[in-house]
Amino acid sequence: MEKNEIICGLDIGTTKIAAIVGKVDEEGNLNVVGVGTHPSHGLRRGVVVNIEKTVDSIRQAVQQAELTSGHRITKVFAGIAGDHIRSLNSKGVIAVSGKDKIITKKDVGRVLDAAQNISLPRDRKILHVLPQEFTVDNQDGIKNPVGFAGTLLEAEVHIITGAVTAIQNIINCIEEAGYEVGNNIVLEPYASSLSVLHEDERDLGVAIIDIGGGTTDIAIFFDGAIRYTKVLGIGGEQVTNDLAQGLRTSKDQAEEIKKRYGLAMQSLLQKDELISVPGVAGRLPREISRSVVAAIVEPRMEEIFQLALKYMEKSEVYDSLGAGVVLTGGASLIEGAKELAQRVMGMPVEVGIPRVYGGLVETVRSPIFATGVGLLYYAIKHGTTQPPEPPLITKIKKMVEDIFG
Ligand SMILES: Nc1ncnc2c1ncn2[C@@H]1O[C@H](COP(=O)(O)OP(=O)(O)OP(=O)(O)O)[C@@H](O)[C@H]1O
Numbered sequence: 352m353e354k355n356e357i358i359c360g361l362d363i364g365t366t367k368i369a370a371i372v373g374k375v376d377e378e379g380n381l382n383v384v385g386v387g388t389h390p391s392h393g394l395r396r397g398v399v400v401n402i403e404k405t406v407d408s409i410r411q412a413v414q415q416a417e418l419t420s421g422h423r424i425t426k427v428f429a430g431i432a433g434d435h436i437r438s439l440n441s442k443g444v445i446a447v448s449g450k451d452k453i454i455t456k457k458d459v460g461r462v463l464d465a466a467q468n469i470s471l472p473r474d475r476k477i478l479h480v481l482p483q484e485f486t487v488d489n490q491d492g493i494k495n496p497v498g499f500a501g502t503l504l505e506a507e508v509h510i511i512t513g514a515v516t517a518i519q520n521i522i523n524c525i526e527e528a529g530y531e532v533g534n535n536i537v538l539e540p541y542a543s544s545l546s547v548l549h550e551d552e553r554d555l556g557v558a559i560i561d562i563g564g565g566t567t568d569i570a571i572f573f574d575g576a577i578r579y580t581k582v583l584g585i586g587g588e589q590v591t592n593d594l595a596q597g598l599r600t601s602k603d604q605a606e607e608i609k610k611r612y613g614l615a616m617q618s619l620l621q622k623d624e625l626i627s628v629p630g631v632a633g634r635l636p637r638e639i640s641r642s643v644v645a646a647i648v649e650p651r652m653e654e655i656f657q658l659a660l661k662y663m664e665k666s667e668v669y670d671s672l673g674a675g676v677v678l679t680g681g682a683s684l685i686e687g688a689k690e691l692a693q694r695v696m697g698m699p700v701e702v703g704i705p706r707v708y709g710g711l712v713e714t715v716r717s718p719i720f721a722t723g724v725g726l727l728y729y730a731i732k733h734g735t736t737q738p739p740e741p742p743l744i745t746k747i748k749k750m751v752e753d754i755f756g
């Protein structure tokens with residue numbers, strides 16, 4: 352990627368759509384130069400269920416990002432989540448080709464191809480093949496085998512797959528909104544990990560948990576590589592729903608109460624306070640104590656952390672999480688979320704804020720933008736190459752399908 356090239360990350364979340372415009376400055380730092388957000392109404396638990404509403408929110412968010420940045424956006428890097436996401440670890444092995452038996456980039460490409468040779472049902476597609484480590488003859492633990500001499504090259508990789516329809520719906524929404532899809536669609540927790548985690552955390556072993564509105568996403572790293580990923584269809588929206596029911600108020604009011612007075616651990620409340628809850632359908636407002644709010648929020652947050660823990664335990668490297676857990680996503684802003692996670696999971700927990708520079712840092716340095724900023728880091732890391740299928744071809748294909756069914 353060229354210095355000062357303008358890139359745009361598009362986080363299509365269940366609660367909000369965020370477009371983040373950035374560029375890499377002379378020092379190699381990511382500068383954010385534009386931000387646009389718009390409420391998202393077309394997704395359920397991370398998956399697009401209403402194309403029209405999603406297209407509209409994408410347009411609004413990107414247009415706002417164009418205005419704040421003063422740049423015209425043509426291409427966006429987008430993420431994907433939803434409980435259709437699956438992941439597995441796989442291996443591939445090849446014979447090194449050259450006469451001198453020195454491993455080249457081409458050999459690495461071939462072994463990664465071999466490692467992704469898994470049988471997949473037709474309705475699923477590979478999103479990422481992320482290398483973990485290579486073995487050259489009997490020497491294992493090699494991060495980059497190019498230049499090594501050897502006869503057999505083996506690769507261990509983490510493969511992430513998703514439902515073809517869910518992936519295609521995101522691509523269609525972006526194209527319908529008038530933008531090109533940069534590179535491929537990126538798994539959201541992987542994107543978040545790029546903006547929030549530090550290299551030493553990834554080496555020591557760390558789990559990132561991104562609790563959004565509709566999903567809770569997990570990614571586990573050890574020895575510098577990704578080892579495990581999981582997307583769960585539960586998130587901050589459930590907490591809001593519980594409050595709306597428990598306090599007999601509207602969802603909008605419950606959302607407001609959650610953000611202002613939400614508390615994930617009752618025992619943290621040193622002195623109780625009274626808060627006013629507006630009544631529904633013309634009823635008078637009532638006063639309730641904050642401990643009641645905490646009593647509603649805590650069990651749901653506890654359930655989310657327990658579920659996350661149950662899946663984290665399935666990872667082979669669960670016992671090696673030396674750097675503990677990094678919480679991110681909007682719901683990590685609920686007061687006491689960190690302390691509760693620490694109690695439930697029995698390991699150190701931090702809240703992860705995306706790393707950015709530039710004029711808009713105050714806006715963007717929030718767990719809400721971990722994915723959006725991470726998509727920019729993905730674009731920087733993996734290059735801003737053209738999408739695998741040019742949008743024009745996709746459009747013609749779609750037109751043909753529309754006409755001939
Ligand atoms: N200040 C705050 N305090 C508590 N909760 C908050 C705060 N700000 C946002 N949230 C909650 O965070 C959630 C949204 O988080 P986020 O923006 O990360 O989700 P999303 O990316 O839109 O959704 P998903 O990733 O699940 O598709 C909502 O449930 C919202 O109520």
Ligand SMILES: [Mg+2]
Binds near residue numbers: 364563564
């Ligand atoms: Mg999200």
